[in-house]
Amino acid sequence: MSVRDTHMQKSKKKHDWVKRLKALTVCGAVAFGVLTCTQQFGDMPASAKTISQLEQEIKENNQKIQEQQQKLDALKQDMNKQQEAEDALQEQIKTINEKISLVDVQLTTINQQIEDTQGEIDTLEADIAQQQIDIDQGLDSFKKRLRAMYVTGNDSLASALVGSTDFYDMLSKMDLIARVADHDDKLVTGLMEQMEQLKSSKEQLVSKQNEQELQKVEQEKIRADYSDSIQELNTKVQQTKAAQAELQEEADAANKDINAYKAENASKEKEQDQIMAEIKRQQALATKQNNSQTTTVTKPDTTYSGGRFAWPVPGHYFISSPYGNRWGKMHQGIDIASGGSSISGAATVAVASGTVTLVKTGCTHNYKKTRSCGCNGGYGNYVVVTHADGYSTLYAHLASVSVSYGQTVSTGTVLGTVGSTGWSTGFHLHFGVMKNGSFVNPAPYLGI
Numbered sequence: 392m393s394v395r396d397t398h399m400q401k402s403k404k405k406h407d408w409v410k411r412l413k414a415l416t417v418c419g420a421v422a423f424g425v426l427t428c429t430q431q432f433g434d435m436p437a438s439a440k441t442i443s444q445l446e447q448e449i450k451e452n453n454q455k456i457q458e459q460q461q462k463l464d465a466l467k468q469d470m471n472k473q474q475e476a477e478d479a480l481q482e483q484i485k486t487i488n489e490k491i492s493l494v495d496v497q498l499t500t501i502n503q504q505i506e507d508t509q510g511e512i513d514t515l516e517a518d519i520a521q522q523q524i525d526i527d528q529g530l531d532s533f534k535k536r537l538r539a540m541y542v543t544g545n546d547s548l549a550s551a552l553v554g555s556t557d558f559y560d561m562l563s564k565m566d567l568i569a570r571v572a573d574h575d576d577k578l579v580t581g582l583m584e585q586m587e588q589l590k591s592s593k594e595q596l597v598s599k600q601n602e603q604e605l606q607k608v609e610q611e612k613i614r615a616d617y618s619d620s621i622q623e624l625n626t627k628v629q630q631t632k633a634a635q636a637e638l639q640e641e642a643d644a645a646n647k648d649i650n651a652y653k654a655e656n657a658s659k660e661k662e663q664d665q666i667m668a669e670i671k672r673q674q675a676l677a678t679k680q681n682n683s684q685t686t687t688v689t690k691p692d693t694t695y696s697g698g699r700f701a702w703p704v705p706g707h708y709f710i711s712s713p714y715g716n717r718w719g720k721m722h723q724g725i726d727i728a729s730g731g732s733s734i735s736g737a738a739t740v741a742v743a744s745g746t747v748t749l750v751k752t753g754c755t756h757n758y759k760k761t762r763s764c765g766c767n768g769g770y771g772n773y774v775v776v777t778h779a780d781g782y783s784t785l786y787a788h789l790a791s792v793s794v795s796y797g798q799t800v801s802t803g804t805v806l807g808t809v810g811s812t813g814w815s816t817g818f819h820l821h822f823g824v825m826k827n828g829s830f831v832n833p834a835p836y837l838g839i
């Protein structure tokens with residue numbers, strides 16, 4: 392059932408109890424109006440029934456709150472799991488980013504190496520160019536000397552060499568040159584050997600650079616793979632975030648429901664209070680009518696000699712607070728507290744036979760307090776038993792209740808256990824006696 396449905400039912404019920412209360416006015420309630428009405432109409436008293444129904448609805452709402460709370464707990468667990476998954480993914484991303492940093496350091500080193508090698512190659516190329524110049528110059532001076540030789544008449548040899556323009560072509564005729572100019576031959580051969588060494592060094596450097604370029608490509612491939620992994624992980628992170636957002640939405644909805652049920656219960660409790668106030672008003676009215684109609688004078692309570700009621704907490708007889716003015720207010724009953732042994736959890740019993748006409752439960756704050764937690768108007772968990780002759784008895788601040796509405800009880804029937812629920816500064820039983828709807832001093836009825 393949705394919250395709105397419950398609201399609609401509630402307003403209908405409210406209308407019902409107003410009608411029933413009007414019926415109650417006609418029947419003229421005596422002490423909670425229960426017995427009179429039950430006898431006249433063979434029906435439960437309207438107000439008490441409505442209170443009981445409201446109690447039931449509040450219980451149902453509390454059940455729904457508990458269900459939503461369980462759902463909320465499950466959602467929170469799911470959210471925690473998603474958060475853990477996200478944390479794990481973020482941890483992986485962090486690890487891979489650290490690896491990328493290492494690859495970047497490698498790449499920086501490799502790039503530096505490539506640059507250094509290029510520098511060496513540039514230097515070698517400059518050396519090679521210089522060597523070429525040296526060789527060319529050596530050749531020139533050689534040619535000049537040959538020309539000089541030609542001028543002096545060594546014709547056949549000179550013309551053979553001067554005619555060749557290609558240096559390498561000339562080298563092929565080295566045996567000839569060797570015979571002509573042994574000194575120049577050695578010079579040029581030396582230069583040529585150096586040239587070959589330079590060129591070979593350059594080849595080595597170029598192949599070294601190629602290897603470095605290969606390493607660079609390899610590292611860049613690794614880096615690209617890492618980047619792909621991070622992208623995949625980021626996609627998963629987005630998925631967990633989306634899942635978390637969905638769970639959060641559900642949790643928000645559950646919280647909203649819980650708050651709605653709580654607000655509904657608060658208004659139901661207020662309604663119960665209004666009904667209780669109306670019952671008291673009716674009772675007061677009935678008492679007044681009785682008093683004005685009767686000519687016989689009832690025996691005053693002060694002359695009562697005791698023995699009507701049994702003791703409400705067998706084994707515990709310490710009165711911590713009597714009936715009467717207390718803290719500037721009327722204390723409408725007596726408080727029976729721990730004397731020698733602890734009264735907490737002791738059984739409280741019906742002081743006379745009768746019918747259970749009110750049961751209020753739901754208070755869980757069973758401990759002493761310095762102020763009221765407001766539960767059930769301060770009485771905490773309590774029971775009202777209606778007896779013959781217009782008497783009702785109240786047993787308040789109970790830890791637990793073991794009777795239900797409408798139950799017939801005998802003297803000594805256990806009603807519940809003594810506690811400290813509601814506005815209670817310590818474990819005790821607040822025992823009240825009502826006669827024709829008004830609280831009276833319980834002491835004479837208990838023979839004290």
Ligand SMILES: [Zn+2]
Pocket residue numbers: 754755756764765766812813
């Ligand atoms: Zn409470």
Ligand SMILES: [Zn+2]
Pocket residue numbers: 712722724725726820821822
């Ligand atoms: Zn009290």
